[in-house]
Each structure stands twice: as C-alpha cells, then as structure tokens.
Amino acid sequence: MELLKQRILKDGVVKAGNVLKVDSFLNHQMDVALFSEIGKEFYNRFKDCNVTKILTIEASGIGIACVTAQSFNNIPVVFAKKNKTKNIAGDVYTSKVVSFTHGREYDIIVSKDYLKPEDRVLIIDDFLANGSALEGLIRLVEDSGATLIGAGIVIEKGFQPGGDLIRGKGVRVESLAIIDSMTDSSLTFKD
Amino acid sequence: MELLKQRILKDGVVKAGNVLKVDSFLNHQMDVALFSEIGKEFYNRFKDCNVTKILTIEASGIGIACVTAQSFNNIPVVFAKKNKTKNIAGDVYTSKVVSFTHGREYDIIVSKDYLKPEDRVLIIDDFLANGSALEGLIRLVEDSGATLIGAGIVIEKGFQPGGDLIRGKGVRVESLAIIDSMTDSSLTFKD
Numbered sequence: 001m002e003l004l005k006q007r008i009l010k011d012g013v014v015k016a017g018n019v020l021k022v023d024s025f026l027n028h029q030m031d032v033a034l035f036s037e038i039g040k041e042f043y044n045r046f047k048d049c050n051v052t053k054i055l056t057i058e059a060s061g062i063g064i065a066c067v068t069a070q071s072f073n074n075i076p077v078v079f080a081k082k083n084k085t086k087n088i089a090g091d092v093y094t095s096k097v098v099s100f101t102h103g104r105e106y107d108i109i110v111s112k113d114y115l116k117p118e119d120r121v122l123i124i125d126d127f128l129a130n131g132s133a134l135e136g137l138i139r140l141v142e143d144s145g146a147t148l149i150g151a152g153i154v155i156e157k158g159f160q161p162g163g164d165l166i167r168g169k170g171v172r173v174e175s176l177a178i179i180d181s182m183t184d185s186s187l188t189f190k191d
Numbered sequence: 192m193e194l195l196k197q198r199i200l201k202d203g204v205v206k207a208g209n210v211l212k213v214d215s216f217l218n219h220q221m222d223v224a225l226f227s228e229i230g231k232e233f234y235n236r237f238k239d240c241n242v243t244k245i246l247t248i249e250a251s252g253i254g255i256a257c258v259t260a261q262s263f264n265n266i267p268v269v270f271a272k273k274n275k276t277k278n279i280a281g282d283v284y285t286s287k288v289v290s291f292t293h294g295r296e297y298d299i300i301v302s303k304d305y306l307k308p309e310d311r312v313l314i315i316d317d318f319l320a321n322g323s324a325l326e327g328l329i330r331l332v333e334d335s336g337a338t339l340i341g342a343g344i345v346i347e348k349g350f351q352p353g354g355d356l357i358r359g360k361g362v363r364v365e366s367l368a369i370i371d372s373m374t375d376s377s378l379t380f381k382d
Contacts, residue, residue: 024305028269028272028305030270058249059250059253059270062250062254062257063253066221066223079219110219111220113220
C-alpha cells in the first residue's frame, strides 16, 4: 500500500533493537484518515470472504480495527484483553503471548460470548514481528470453533520470523507494508 | 442520547459491586455503527470549540475516540498508555490513576511530542465513575500547557462522585447517558 509506505518513510524512526517507531501516526498518536484508507485496503483484499467479525488485541490494534470494520459494513469488532478484569467474569478463551515490545509473557483472553462457531473471523493488528500475538489470537479463534479467514497486518517486519511462521501454518496473512531491512539511515520494503 | 440509553437498557447487565457490563457493544465487543452515532453526538456538543486533538486512554476508549475523530474532520487522536514500553522513550507527561475496575494504582503516560501548548484538547472516554482516570488525563493536558476544552463521556455513573468532582473543577463534562441508579432489576437515567 503505497500511501502507507510513503508515510513510514516520512515519519517512521528506526531505534536500537529493531524497533520501528511509528507512534506519530499509528500506535500512540493516530491518523484516522490514514486508518480509513487502511480499512478500505483490507476490505479490498478480504471482501469476497464473508467476514462476519473482526478480532484484534489491545491496545494499538483497536483503532485500526474499528475503522476497518466500517469498510466491512459495520461488522462487530472484538478485542482480546491482556489482563483479567472484574468486568470479564465466567467463560473466556485464553492463550499465551510473548511480547516483543515489553519483553514478557502474558495471557490474552476473549469472552466466549463474542467468538462463536458461526463467526468468520478476520484478525487485524498493527504489527507482525515474531508472530506471538498473532499466534495467540489464532489459537483463540481455533478454540472457539469459528472460521479463521486470515489476518490483516499494517506493518510486517519481514526480517523477523512471524510472517513465515504464520503463513507456514496455512493462514492467509495480508500485510500492507512489509519491511525488508532497516537501519538508522535506510529502510526498504519487500517488492 | 436516546439511542444509547435504549441500548444500555436492552443489552447492559448490572453485576455485584456497582458494575455495569456493556461489553457486548461498548468495551469488549464493539458496535462501530453505534460509535458513529456517539461520535456525531460529541461533535454536536463540542463543534463550536475548535477542538484540534482528541485524548483518550487505553484500551476501551480508543475505538470510540477514533470514530469520534472522524466527525471532527479527522483530527489526531492520542491515547495515554498505562505501561511504559520500549517504544516510548524520552520525554513523557505522567500522572497517577486509581482503577475502579482493576482495584489498583498505575501511571498513565503521554509522549510530550503529542500534547503541545497550541493544542485544544477534547478528552473522550467510555466510563466516568470515580473520576480518577479522567482526573489523570486532565493533569496530562494541564502539564502540557494545552487548552482543555472538556470531556465527552459515553456512560456516567451519576451515583458515584466523579462527575461532581470534575465539574466542580470547572471542567465541562458532557455525558451521553447518566445513570441515576441501578439494581439487578432496574436501571434509571438522569432526566
């Protein structure tokens, strides 16, 4: 997606430890006009799949997922939570995730009320790097008996193993920008 | 906002400990068509205030804030984060929040890059109960030197002290549904 790649080149900042900071427009401050274009692009790629629900994970996936849902005729969005709260009681699906950003392991949960066998689920997230969060989300969908349509990712770090890992399981992954390599002074995209 | 009140009456569930579960449409599963109507209503109430930025807090405020921003001509949304991550380095504004839902104290942070003295900030959040999260967000705005326009809240628990506390400081708070009382068998709204 050319608009997104140009924005990453313009406003992305590469930091030590393979961190790409895009928090001026994607995951701290958010450009909702860009999100609308991202949502339309995800719709173009998955419009023939009868998606009935979008699943994402807190926090930075939520805005992109909600705006994307508008392009899919306002289908419901569900976000997996990283902490148990008083407000989620009873039956939940749970899986484990290792965070690249935070360097720790945690559980993610979704209420069984909001993932059902009849759902056709598109997973949406902002980043794909090592793939742990996406693997965790896929397990939630599998546990629920819902149909997994695929995953729509805004930025994939193509030099980290997540993309190959998930595609190797037969899951359709559509990433709008795949980064081939990045250093302080240059950033290149796949094709 | 009548549409919202009817939805709360239809799908809200009152739980022990003054908890109102609205996670089928507001803060776990999300109805983005409802969010669009909520966004239009916030715009109607604040359209003459020259709002330039929306501030919210992870996680459940983010979807509402992003969709609301569309009604405000796609102004940027910034969300305060509850944990320090590798990706936020350097200068941040910080304030303390006591969570009603989680029963613990935590810091919230916003990068100084995304709140500036020239910003005119509308705070958006899903719930107002004891007011601690909103107080924390207000302090972040004050610390930045930005102009605080007010707060747009989806559901205010009118029988808890947050609304009075914040309005008592001279902050304009617009809540789309104010709950007067709730029990297992009945829920009433203010006017």
